[in-house]
Amino acid sequence: MAEPIVSLKDVVVSYREDIALRGVSLNINEGEMMGIAGPNGSGKTTILTVVNGLGRLEYGEANVLGYQMKAGRRGRSFRLNSRIAQMRKMIGYVPQGALIDPRVPVNVREAVMIGRYGLIGLFRYPAKTDWEKVDRLLEMVDMSHLSDRPFGHLSGGEQERVAIARALAQEPRILLLDEPTTGLDWRSRVEILNIIEQVHKERKLTTLLVTHDPQDTFNICDRVVLLKNGLIAALGPPKEVLSEGNLKAVYGDRQSETSRRS
Numbered sequence: 001m002a003e004p005i006v007s008l009k010d011v012v013v014s015y016r017e018d019i020a021l022r023g024v025s026l027n028i029n030e031g032e033m034m035g036i037a038g039p040n041g042s043g044k045t046t047i048l049t050v051v052n053g054l055g056r057l058e059y060g061e062a063n064v065l066g067y068q069m070k071a072g073r074r075g076r077s078f079r080l081n082s083r084i085a086q087m088r089k090m091i092g093y094v095p096q097g098a099l100i101d102p103r104v105p106v107n108v109r110e111a112v113m114i115g116r117y118g119l120i121g122l123f124r125y126p127a128k129t130d131w132e133k134v135d136r137l138l139e140m141v142d143m144s145h146l147s148d149r150p151f152g153h154l155s156g157g158e159q160e161r162v163a164i165a166r167a168l169a170q171e172p173r174i175l176l177l178d179e180p181t182t183g184l185d186w187r188s189r190v191e192i193l194n195i196i197e198q199v200h201k202e203r204k205l206t207t208l209l210v211t212h213d214p215q216d217t218f219n220i221c222d223r224v225v226l227l228k229n230g231l232i233a234a235l236g237p238p239k240e241v242l243s244e245g246n247l248k249a250v251y252g253d254r255q256s257e258t259s260r261r262s
């Protein structure tokens, strides 16, 4: 069987007195769409930072795209850091919240192009083919009609589409999405999830979708991991994992009712 593209083994991460991950083991296969759900503070974003090579492992190891990261090694060796930088070029990241300060005077096309500078190289101008790729991505996320609009004038859902296009502009193999549906109304949320599913398939990506609402994972993820207090409470296909019992154990009574209703 093929090696997993992401493998975490007994990973512990802490931020001073807060322990964010308490021994997480997780394998993700190439081409898989993995949901990561759980309440606030359960460690979802921290998993993304580990996969992205930015998390400092207290214990355990992580293997991402064949690059190995072990406890205590980060920050000690220039060679190790430059290897991790190579790995990060293959990982697209859509962070939680605003992608770019809305006061920065860039339009939608330019905002997406920022994602290509890792490939183009700093201090070089984008070629015509780079702009063509950006335009194709804008079509993919259905934003061509707003390509000249200042980024700061977009709605939350439109900003999220641009953030996804920007992450794809670097032509990643792995796409990390941190709560892309937070703050969106029902319609925009469905649209964003559809776009995520479409780009995942078309670009043959391995995708990690973090959400505090497990319902987001139901129709589009192959598997979902439910986190509670930095530990995996359940892992498997959404239809099995998102049972009333599991949701109640992780979110408590009221939230589990809302999650099942929505």
Ligand SMILES: Nc1ncnc2c1ncn2[C@@H]1O[C@H](COP(=O)(O)OP(=O)(O)OP(=O)(O)O)[C@@H](O)[C@H]1O
Residues within 6 Å of the ligand: 015, 016, 018, 019, 020, 038, 039, 040, 041, 042, 043, 044, 045, 046, 047, 212
């Ligand atoms: N930079 C940091 N410094 C100190 N503590 C942190 C830091 N980042 C995260 N934590 C703590 O680590 C724990 C896990 O945080 P994390 O952001 O991974 O959770 P999350 O599930 O993504 O939460 P949310 O849904 O609120 O974004 C929390 O207790 C949080 O307060």
